[in-house]
Amino acid sequence: MAFNNRLLRALSPADQDVLRPHLRWAELDRGTVLVSPNEPIKHVWFPESGLSSIIAMAGSDQGIEVGLAGRDGLVGMPLVLDADRTPHRIFMQVTGVGYSIDGDLFRTLLDDHAGIRKLLLRYVQAYSTQTTYTALSNAMHTVEERLARWLLMSHDRQDDNEIPLTHDFLALMLGVRRPSVTIALHSLEGLGFIKATRGLIMVRKREELEEFAGAGYGVPETEYERLIGQLR
Amino acid sequence: MPRFFLHIDDGTQRIEDEEGSELPDLTAARDEALGAARQLWAAAMLTGRDIGKGNFLIANDQDEVIASVEIDDGLPEALVKRLKGR
Numbered sequence: 001m002a003f004n005n006r007l008l009r010a011l012s013p014a015d016q017d018v019l020r021p022h023l024r025w026a027e028l029d030r031g032t033v034l035v036s037p038n039e040p041i042k043h044v045w046f047p048e049s050g051l052s053s054i055i056a057m058a059g060s061d062q063g064i065e066v067g068l069a070g071r072d073g074l075v076g077m078p079l080v081l082d083a084d085r086t087p088h089r090i091f092m093q094v095t096g097v098g099y100s101i102d103g104d105l106f107r108t109l110l111d112d113h114a115g116i117r118k119l120l121l122r123y124v125q126a127y128s129t130q131t132t133y134t135a136l137s138n139a140m141h142t143v144e145e146r147l148a149r150w151l152l153m154s155h156d157r158q159d160d161n162e163i164p165l166t167h168d169f170l171a172l173m174l175g176v177r178r179p180s181v182t183i184a185l186h187s188l189e190g191l192g193f194i195k196a197t198r199g200l201i202m203v204r205k206r207e208e209l210e211e212f213a214g215a216g217y218g219v220p221e222t223e224y225e226r227l228i229g230q231l232r
Numbered sequence: 233m234p235r236f237f238l239h240i241d242d243g244t245q246r247i248e249d250e251e252g253s254e255l256p257d258l259t260a261a262r263d264e265a266l267g268a269a270r271q272l273w274a275a276a277m278l279t280g281r282d283i284g285k286g287n288f289l290i291a292n293d294q295d296e297v298i299a300s301v302e303i304d305d306g307l308p309e310a311l312v313k314r315l316k317g318r
Contacts, residue, residue, distance in 0.1 A: 167251045177268035178253050178264055178268065179268035182240060186240075198250045199251065
């Protein structure tokens with residue numbers, strides 16, 4: 001089987017063969033919680049499609065997205081770093097499919113296979129760069145610029161131009177009120193960069209959107225490609 | 233939970249909220265609009281951009297407007313008083 005997940009794809013054929021027998025096909029429906037705060041992580045997921053959101057929690061029911069992972073990454077990163085749990089919550093916000101692997105087994109395989117371990121550590125570095133630029137963007141950029149960045153990041157992790165996202169989700173992602181999302185989408189639409197319809201956002205002018213997103217977009221993506229390989 | 237639509241009337245056009253949001257009650261919908269008004273003013277002040285007069289129109293699931301919140305309601309009271317005194 002050929003992998004769509006960029007990490008599985010970047011492994012050597014020998015390391016792919018190490019993982020392959022242990023990978024279980026998984027349907028990852030929107031809303032599925034993959035990792036709950038402060039609970040032992042029992043599985044690692046390698047999404048082939050769809051998008052998962054990593055949420056830093058403020059109390060038990062509020063939070064803001066601090067990172068995202070789709071076919072570029074894996075869900076269950078603490079296990080790569082010899083930690084068994086995280087305060088974050090991770091759930092699917094765009095339906096996809098992928099592979100899961102038992103957490104304990106995964107840790108054993110990392111111990112025994114330096115090629116897998118090193119690639120996944122480089123992914124952690126790439127992911128960490130992504131989150132630092134989320135911090136930069138949250139502090140320095142307008143809601144419109146952050147939305148543009150976020151749409152580009154989603155677009156990078158899927159094949160077609162239509163991103164299936166509700167405004168409620170976007171409000172959570174950006175940490176803003178719902179009408180602020182409506183206004184930001186309206187202004188990006190006014191510039192001709194996107195077309196937003198109910199539950200769906202179509203990217204129309206990708207290059208212009210990148211330019212508009214400014215410093216928030218580009219550095220983490222370049223870093224990913226240097227460390228792992230092709231992102232899009 | 234009931235669904236509320238938070239449209240925006242910016243004085244020249246109406247920006248439709250096509251999806252709506254599930255919120256506990258009208259008070260929560262007003263809070264959402266007021267929070268958005270504050271975010272608009274915060275962004276306007278940070279970037280030096282002006283924003284015109286406008287309203288958030290809160291509609292129920294039949295899309296009937298049942299309340300409105302002015303964007304100016306997002307300004308702190310003390311600021312409004314100070315500007316009136318000028």
